Amino acid sequence: MTNKLNTKFEDFGSIPNPEVWEGIEASLDTRRRKKRLFWIFLPGSAAVLIALFLVMLPSSPGKSSAPAKIQAQENEKSPEKEKDGIYAAPANKDPEIDFPVSTSVSKKRSARTVNSLKFSASTLSDSQTASSAFSLPGIVSNENGTNEGPFVSKSNDPENDLSLAADSLPENPVALLDSANDSSLSEITRVKTDNVEAPDPRVSAWAFSLQAGGWDAANNRNQLISSTTVPVSEALTDVGSSSFVPPLTSSNSVTDTDTISVLKPLSLRANVTFTGKKGFVYTGGLNFDQMDAFYNEKRTRFMSAGINLGFGKGFALSPRISLTPLVTLNYDRFILEKNGAPPLTPSAYQAASFRGNQFSFQLDLQAAFHLNSKHSLYLAPAVKYYAYQSLTTVNGPILRRDWWNGLHLGWKYNF
Amino acid sequence: MxxxxxxxxxxxxxxxxxxxxxxxxxxxxxxxxxxxxxxxxxxxxxxxxxxxxxxxxxxxxxxxxxxxxxxxxxxxxxxxxxxxKESVLYVEEYFEKAQELDDILEALALEDLLQKIQRLPEGYRIVFNLFAIEGYQHDEIAQQLGIQPGTSKSQYSRARALLREMLIKEGYFHSNTVNYDK
Structure with missing residues (x-):
């Protein structure tokens, strides 16, 4: 029976309801949208998290580099202090120890406590107990920068000083000394002797940068968000080409549901950047983009130029590496359109597909490697949301919008 | 494409x-x-x-x-x-006139046969389709559906019994009635 029934149903079929395809299409669209959102939000979320982490971090290694440098300079200017052994740091020989924020001791105690902690090893004698050596009367204000006891606080608030001092009482000062002697002192010596040439992004500076890279359209479909209806004749006049040919006719128009497939612009940018107080970055410059649009499997090339204005904040991850999230607004205008790029332009129609103005909002995450005090290289992943005028339909100029993902390489020269 | x-x-x-x-x-x-x-x-x-x-x-x-x-x-x-839902298995033999049923099923109009298959309970319908039309063996059906091969066999038998009962009601058979209460 099997074979016979199989044969019976072999050519059996039925035309499905059109709603089935609509359901499939809707499901595929939803999936694509989710996928796109995932790829937009994943790097975006990562960037935000990194930025938040850097902002919230009370004492990052990058932040400690500038004070270390300043302190090292102070050492050079204060031979007396060095003579007294305050800053020189050979282990087990120096009686007095300074604990900067960046030492390994900060792992054991809070940064605030350690920052205010100075004590003299010489004040500890065998006969003294720990409690007497670190007694409260030894705590005085350090407004004049003098060391008047085993603990020196730089705060003006005596009440706070007491609490700080109480906080800073080590449970076992000898153990603390031991740990300081071996690891932290060598760390101090290393930090102080480093000749850090790379610029701290938080230090005010002017720079010039050149950037090149590419964009990839986040999706293949441009979405219509507004349109103005104009007669076909007017649209043709507007394009300004006597050789304007079909498919731009009233019966064969491009609509917002047509696919202008992947746009892959190459991007060049020349900018001047000013880094102000607290690492805030202000930038502005020129954009130049070459863009390939694929329509009906044919390529058309366009070029646009414009300006950008941006704002961001720089974070030093290490003496040589910094991270700068930047928000940029771009204005671009298509400078080659219509018949502007033969023979790559298949027809006047396709060349006329993009024209007019483009506005975009862009988020960059510049990860820079500072070669030296003058030159830096950076890599900048970016996302861009843009809207542009287009003339692809008999409806006249319309506004379209889309997401792009980008990756750029840059070189920066500090003045 | x-x-x-x-x-x-x-x-x-x-x-x-x-x-x-x-x-x-x-x-x-x-x-x-x-x-x-x-x-x-x-x-x-x-x-x-x-x-x-x-x-x-x-x-x-x-x-x-x-x-x-x-x-x-x-x-x-x-x-x-x-x-x-818990599967209730009935492994029982139905005394049917096997060849007669096959002949009638083959002779039925396609739409009529489809209608009868659609009226079968889900499990019976799937097993009947896989065995009688797609040509799967009971072992394969059992593996795919996550059931025992015996279950597949019994469900196929019950599907046939139900089809036979439908045909009896429509006057194709004049023989003994089969109790197919689940």
Whole structure:
């Protein structure tokens, strides 16, 4: 029976309801949208998290580099202090120890406590107990920068000083000394002797940068968000080409549901950047983009130029590496359109597909490697949301919008 | 067309759907109790086809691959439904006039036969389709549906018994009545 029934149903079929395809299409669209959102939000979320982490971090290694440098300079200017052994740091020989924020001791105690902690090893004698050596009367204000006891606080608030001092009482000062002697002192010596040439992004500076890279359209479909209806004749006049040919006719128009497939612009940018107080970055410059649009499997090339204005904040991850999230607004205008790029332009129609103005909002995450005090290289992943005028339909100029993902390489020269 | 489908070109996807949906709806109708369920199954199957098209190797016929995807949807649906209800197995023999039933089923009009298959309970319907029409063996059916081979055999027997009862009611048979209370 099997074979016979199989044969019976072999050519059996039925035309499905059109709603089935609509359901499939809707499901595929939803999936694509989710996928796109995932790829937009994943790097975006990562960037935000990194930025938040850097902002919230009370004492990052990058932040400690500038004070270390300043302190090292102070050492050079204060031979007396060095003579007294305050800053020189050979282990087990120096009686007095300074604990900067960046030492390994900060792992054991809070940064605030350690920052205010100075004590003299010489004040500890065998006969003294720990409690007497670190007694409260030894705590005085350090407004004049003098060391008047085993603990020196730089705060003006005596009440706070007491609490700080109480906080800073080590449970076992000898153990603390031991740990300081071996690891932290060598760390101090290393930090102080480093000749850090790379610029701290938080230090005010002017720079010039050149950037090149590419964009990839986040999706293949441009979405219509507004349109103005104009007669076909007017649209043709507007394009300004006597050789304007079909498919731009009233019966064969491009609509917002047509696919202008992947746009892959190459991007060049020349900018001047000013880094102000607290690492805030202000930038502005020129954009130049070459863009390939694929329509009906044919390529058309366009070029646009414009300006950008941006704002961001720089974070030093290490003496040589910094991270700068930047928000940029771009204005671009298509400078080659219509018949502007033969023979790559298949027809006047396709060349006329993009024209007019483009506005975009862009988020960059510049990860820079500072070669030296003058030159830096950076890599900048970016996302861009843009809207542009287009003339692809008999409806006249319309506004379209889309997401792009980008990756750029840059070189920066500090003045 | 396949390459375009893999690039998520909607026109190509629609063309693929247009070519195979007619045949696949026929398959779905056999595994469903009504047209609405069949179209739901068809929709689910094609969504899965587009999502897994990259797994298709250009070795066999695309139609056969799509059919396999559809059957996998059927299996999955059955397995998930099976978890919700306890299967009550009746391993009993029905004394039927086997050859007579086969002859009548083969002689039935296609729409009439389809209607009767659709009236079968889900488990019976799936096993009957897989065994009698697709040519699966009971071991394979059991593996795919996550049941015992004996269960597959008994469900097939019960499906035949139910079909026979329907035919008796319509006057095709004049012999003993079969109790098919579940």
């Amino acid at each position: 396949l390459k375009a489908c893999l690039k998520n070109k909607r026109e190509a996807q629609k063309e693929l759907y247009r070519r195979f949906s007619y045949m696949m709806k026929g398959v779905c109708l056999r595994y469903s109790s009504n047209t609405s369920d069949a179209e739901d199954l068809l929709q689910e199957s094609f969504i899965r086809v587009f999502q897994n098209l990259h797994k298709y190797k250009d070795e066999g016929k695309l139609g056969a691959w799509i059919r396999t995807v559809t059957l996998n949807c059927v299996f999955e649906k059955y397995r998930s439904a099976k978890k919700d």
